[in-house]
Amino acid sequence: MPNVEFRIWRQDSKDAAPxxxxxxxxxxxGLNIISALMKIRENPTxxxxxxxxxxxxxxxxxxxxxxxxxxxINGKARQACSTLVEGLQQPIELxxxxxxxxxxxxxxxxxxxxxxxxxAKAWIQIDGSHDQGPGPRQNPNEQDWRYVLxxxxxxxxxxxxxxxxxxQSDWIGPQVVSQVRLMNSHPTGAMHxxxxxxxxxxxxxxxxxxxxxxCAAACPKEIPLVESLADMMKATxxxxxxxxxxx
Amino acid sequence: xxxxxxxxxxxGLAGLMTTIKICELGVPVDLFSFVPVxxxxxxxxxxxxxxxxxxxxxxxHPDIHFKxxxxxxxxxxxxxxxxxxxxxxxGIIYLLDRMGVxxxxxxxxxxxxxxxxxTLHHRTAFAGATTGQQLLYALDEQxxxxxxxxxxxxxxxxxxxxxxxxxxxxxRGHICANLLDLSIHAFRADAVNLCTGxxxxxxxxxTQSMICNGTAAGAAYQQGAIYANGEFIQVxxxxxxxxxxxxxxxxxxxxxxxxxxxxxxxxxxxxLEERYPKFKNLxxxxxxxxxxxQVVREMKLGVDGKDQxxxxxxxxxxxxxxxxxxxVIEIYEKFVGDNPAKVPMRVFPAVHYSMGGLWCGYKAxxxxxxxxxxxENHQTNVAGLFAAGEADSQYHGANxxxxxxxxxxxxxxxxxxxxxxxxxxxxxxGADAAPSSLFDAEKKRWEERFTKIKGMRxxxxxxxxxxxxxxxxxxxVTVIRNNKDLKIVTGTLDEMSRRWNDIDVxxxxxxxxxxxxxxxxxxxxLELAKVIAHGALARNESRGAHYKPEFPDRNDDQWMKxxxxxxxxxxxxxxxxxxxxxxxxPEARKYG
Numbered sequence: 001m002p003n004v005e006f007r008i009w010r011q012d013s014k015d016a017a018p019x020x021x022x023x024x025x026x027x028x029x030g031l032n033i034i035s036a037l038m039k040i041r042e043n044p045t046x047x048x049x050x051x052x053x054x055x056x057x058x059x060x061x062x063x064x065x066x067x068x069x070x071x072x073i074n075g076k077a078r079q080a081c082s083t084l085v086e087g088l089q090q091p092i093e094l095x096x097x098x099x100x101x102x103x104x105x106x107x108x109x110x111x112x113x114x115x116x117x118x119x120a121k122a123w124i125q126i127d128g129s130h131d132q133g134p135g136p137r138q139n140p141n142e143q144d145w146r147y148v149l150x151x152x153x154x155x156x157x158x159x160x161x162x163x164x165x166x167x168q169s170d171w172i173g174p175q176v177v178s179q180v181r182l183m184n185s186h187p188t189g190a191m192h193x194x195x196x197x198x199x200x201x202x203x204x205x206x207x208x209x210x211x212x213x214x215c216a217a218a219c220p221k222e223i224p225l226v227e228s229l230a231d232m233m234k235a236t237x238x239x240x241x242x243x244x245x246x247x
Numbered sequence: 248x249x250x251x252x253x254x255x256x257x258x259g260l261a262g263l264m265t266t267i268k269i270c271e272l273g274v275p276v277d278l279f280s281f282v283p284v285x286x287x288x289x290x291x292x293x294x295x296x297x298x299x300x301x302x303x304x305x306x307x308h309p310d311i312h313f314k315x316x317x318x319x320x321x322x323x324x325x326x327x328x329x330x331x332x333x334x335x336x337x338g339i340i341y342l343l344d345r346m347g348v349x350x351x352x353x354x355x356x357x358x359x360x361x362x363x364x365x366t367l368h369h370r371t372a373f374a375g376a377t378t379g380q381q382l383l384y385a386l387d388e389q390x391x392x393x394x395x396x397x398x399x400x401x402x403x404x405x406x407x408x409x410x411x412x413x414x415x416x417x418x419r420g421h422i423c424a425n426l427l428d429l430s431i432h433a434f435r436a437d438a439v440n441l442c443t444g445x446x447x448x449x450x451x452x453x454t455q456s457m458i459c460n461g462t463a464a465g466a467a468y469q470q471g472a473i474y475a476n477g478e479f480i481q482v483x484x485x486x487x488x489x490x491x492x493x494x495x496x497x498x499x500x501x502x503x504x505x506x507x508x509x510x511x512x513x514x515x516x517x518x519l520e521e522r523y524p525k526f527k528n529l530x531x532x533x534x535x536x537x538x539x540x541q542v543v544r545e546m547k548l549g550v551d552g553k554d555q556x557x558x559x560x561x562x563x564x565x566x567x568x569x570x571x572x573x574x575v576i577e578i579y580e581k582f583v584g585d586n587p588a589k590v591p592m593r594v595f596p597a598v599h600y601s602m603g604g605l606w607c608g609y610k611a612x613x614x615x616x617x618x619x620x621x622x623e624n625h626q627t628n629v630a631g632l633f634a635a636g637e638a639d640s641q642y643h644g645a646n647x648x649x650x651x652x653x654x655x656x657x658x659x660x661x662x663x664x665x666x667x668x669x670x671x672x673x674x675x676x677g678a679d680a681a682p683s684s685l686f687d688a689e690k691k692r693w694e695e696r697f698t699k700i701k702g703m704r705x706x707x708x709x710x711x712x713x714x715x716x717x718x719x720x721x722x723x724v725t726v727i728r729n730n731k732d733l734k735i736v737t738g739t740l741d742e743m744s745r746r747w748n749d750i751d752v753x754x755x756x757x758x759x760x761x762x763x764x765x766x767x768x769x770x771x772x773l774e775l776a777k778v779i780a781h782g783a784l785a786r787n788e789s790r791g792a793h794y795k796p797e798f799p800d801r802n803d804d805q806w807m808k809x810x811x812x813x814x815x816x817x818x819x820x821x822x823x824x825x826x827x828x829x830x831x832x833p834e835a836r837k838y839g
Contacts, residue, residue, distance in 0.1 A: 066291075122391070
């Protein structure tokens, strides 16, 4: 079997000068990007035989459910665990996501995504964790579409693809908006829907969406983010009107 | 009374539930995690969470759940905690529902339940086939709420290194490293809870995440905490083999009707159904795994002569697969390339879960139930140190039933959190009053150790050494164990600890240097490997996941006792402790 060639972005810190390093990894059936990176660290030597440090990357579940190992692979943000080498153009280029501050090499700081969830009050307001008996009954069809929204693993693919998101803007991004929709559609969550809508109506809120619609196509979980954006635009508009008449 | 903060290490289900309970009591929490807590290993749980809600009208009851769990664990778990967990389970599922977990529903809008191993009842609530992810997100959201209220401070991207104890041996805080710059910090805490998951990485490849290295439990063990029942390692019967990890193919596939078979004489042979006509494909995991080993290794009937059997769901309507099992079906499609609705999956057993872990106490009342709020609950033998979730050793005895782990994680948090607060409130003086010299000394010790590791320029590649460890442990300390091999393993582990000193750290970078903490973790993995291997070597019987052909039967007279490992410089010292079987009399473990 031939070797697989990699071209990996190296940068020791956000202020350091970046450079590329080339590596070769023996091909095996089903080889994914993570396995290749693991092989490289077992023998961190470039294609030219230069000893180097193992490339730094984030990884945890390796089943495309935790979101950790998201990086740009041949220019597209995706999870390194579920990206198989077979069929990719070589050398396979690995780069960090560009919309987030760099830690080192392929690892970035995505804490802004979690701050977004905090600001949006993306939780169900329960009275306490003591036993209060069963929750509200729910229509199985409702569960079916809500479940899809609930599989968002905060990976950042949608933001990497969004032309309006980045260090230059306050736009919170489609993933936060979609979580507001998820929470607002829950029978208990609906009781506090207005408070959540308010969080996406101000600066950096839903009106900052430029409707490029790249997000839904970029989502590895096929979450209908454009639908969520449209739905929440409608909800915020209705709320804005109501607010006018309430005054 | 102490009035300081408490620390929770690990932000999976156990850590988050612990945190929620502490916050509800008004006590501030510092929450530490390798990764953003939303990326914790709990996301990998697929099939569901058990609770005898009896939605299907089968006469299910928490007491039957309790009996199934005791029997499933081959009677090695202290029963009061198991009983408390099983009776709390329906309320826990309702709580999660109230938190917004999108559980699958019956046509009437109630929570749906499916079958799982080791029981004849529909007892497992589920959200598609990513139940762990959904549960984790719900708890993550609740903790984020407490974070926004200022009760929780998160340290994400931090690693627990060790405890800080005072002269009386009471935990007063801990040392953590910031993984971004490897700076070492001391934290004062009136109680510390290790909710740090299992040690899957000790076996190299497993179904566990790359953060499940057991390093925190290994560090606590080296500082005096007893590690109990380490030899009981669950090997899940069905996973997809690969180079980087072994991906779980959930038991829920069989719960929904999936069948295990191999070709024999030109026809499918459903060996589990033939050998266990009552439980069929849903025998407990230890049994299913041994049967697969027997069929593949002894009878040489593996598919295409390889280490694999078929797990077949192709007879189940595709709509059902999509609605109830999508997450796991998707994993198979993405990583293997075949559609399980059309082609039987090829799977093989994989290390999955540790029943053993840090030993914890409990206090039960006259009714046999744990007393919620008693400081003994989930407290280790080290005063002020607690453990919960997979990091503890309670609940599952010698073998865990499927869908009991999400439950035990949450239940252990529900009683562990209040126990920490009771412990804190019971102390006359808190960590704030402890002398700074305690913290300075430990901080200095860890700084020196990290400096030493950063300077290591030996010949051994730490990642290759880790792979070697995993391959040896998987070969000799999993499904079938022989004393001859185990003796070799214990010797090799000592040798590897010596070779550890000859490691080349590979990376001298000052930002996000991942090699330095890994080398430290590898040391702790070796220590835990010794606990597991020595425990297995000593236990001359077969019970649950621990199987020795030389001693094929359970031996209650000699071995109905928990292994209690204490660290010494010469390897683990093993003591034994009687199991509390006051609530359910052990019987023969039959699933025919």
